[in-house]
Amino acid sequence: MSATHEHVDRTDEFLERAFREALIARGVITQDEVDSWIDVMYERTPALGGRVVARAWVDPAFRSRLLADGSAAVRELGIEVGPLKLVAVENTPEAHNLIVCTLCSCYPKMLLGLPPDWYKSIAYRSRAVREPRAVLAEFGVHLAEGRTVRVHDSTADMRYVVIPMRPAGTDGFSEEQLQPLVTRDSMIGVEEL
Amino acid sequence: MSARFEPGNHVRVATRDHFGHVRTPRYIRGKRGTVERICGDFRNPEELAYGRWDGDTVALYRVRFLQREVWDGYAGDSADTIDVELYEHWLETEEG
Numbered sequence: 001m002s003a004t005h006e007h008v009d010r011t012d013e014f015l016e017r018a019f020r021e022a023l024i025a026r027g028v029i030t031q032d033e034v035d036s037w038i039d040v041m042y043e044r045t046p047a048l049g050g051r052v053v054a055r056a057w058v059d060p061a062f063r064s065r066l067l068a069d070g071s072a073a074v075r076e077l078g079i080e081v082g083p084l085k086l087v088a089v090e091n092t093p094e095a096h097n098l099i100v101c102t103l104c105s106c107y108p109k110m111l112l113g114l115p116p117d118w119y120k121s122i123a124y125r126s127r128a129v130r131e132p133r134a135v136l137a138e139f140g141v142h143l144a145e146g147r148t149v150r151v152h153d154s155t156a157d158m159r160y161v162v163i164p165m166r167p168a169g170t171d172g173f174s175e176e177q178l179q180p181l182v183t184r185d186s187m188i189g190v191e192e193l
Numbered sequence: 194m195s196a197r198f199e200p201g202n203h204v205r206v207a208t209r210d211h212f213g214h215v216r217t218p219r220y221i222r223g224k225r226g227t228v229e230r231i232c233g234d235f236r237n238p239e240e241l242a243y244g245r246w247d248g249d250t251v252a253l254y255r256v257r258f259l260q261r262e263v264w265d266g267y268a269g270d271s272a273d274t275i276d277v278e279l280y281e282h283w284l285e286t287e288e289g
Contacts, residue, residue, distance in 0.1 A: 085232060087255075102218050129220065132260075133269045149273045151260070156216045156253055156278035157235050 041114065048079055049111040049161055050182035057166045058175045070161070074111065081110045090163040095148040098136065098189035099160045100128035108159040112184055119188065129153060139190040162186065167193040196252040196281065202228045203287040204256060206279060214242030217283045225287050226258040229276055237280065252281040
């Protein structure tokens with residue numbers, strides 16, 4: 001999508017601009033503050049989540065702390081999560097986790113950046129809870145017999161990240177080598193590595 | 194504010210309509226689940242949405258439900274679960 005601001009022809013964009021300009025005109029916020037918030041949003045990419053997952057793969061004690069209190073554990077890595085709480089859930093040979101927000105599009109932006117469009121679609125939001133196995137199959141995830149699916153609907157103040165299973169054949173990899181293997185989709189639960 | 198429920202407690206989500214902003218999905222109302230964890234105390238989104246920033250806090254829980262008890266004709270495994278965050282005033286004690 002081209003980011004031109006020459007034409008504001010959608011109601012929500014019009015409202016956003018009117019509201020922002022009114023706040024700036026009254027001195028509540030400044031344009032510089034708006035720009036820096038946007039910069040912060042774009043600086044956050046799934047690479048942050050990749051750092052967290054790679055650490056969990058190589059450091060069992062960190063993994064335990066991450067599962068017990070996600071917010072505190074990622075702060076150890078210098079990642080600030082804000083007022084929301086982070087809940088990490090781990091994939092195992094017995095269970096596969098899938099994240100959705102049925103009510104809107106809550107997403108762990110602090111670790112993964114902005115959500116993909118499909119995550120915000122009505123189709124994903126309604127089907128991921130009701131027929132998660134069919135949705136996973138469409139993403140190419142075919143679960144072994146007897147593996148449980150655990151869906152997490154982020155309805156309120158928690159944000160979720162999946163710790164995918166470490167890929168086979170990476171035993172000798174360093175933490176730095178593991179980080180780029182961790183994809184955004186694997187941390188939402190729609191991909192296995 | 195202390196939490197009324199503990200992990201492992203059996204609860205049922207209230208079946209009621211709510212006018213205005215609410216974070217309890219309709220599909221989970223009336224369903225029976227088990228408290229998975231206490232998330233902490235948060236301001237009530239049903240008040241926050243209308244500008245009441247200083248209202249009382251309410252305990253938030255993650256409640257785990259069996260998918261086969263949530264959806265008629267669920268096609269997956271009988272052990273599949275769905276976890277939903279629910280505020281205390283939407284939860285009732287469930288016997289057994």
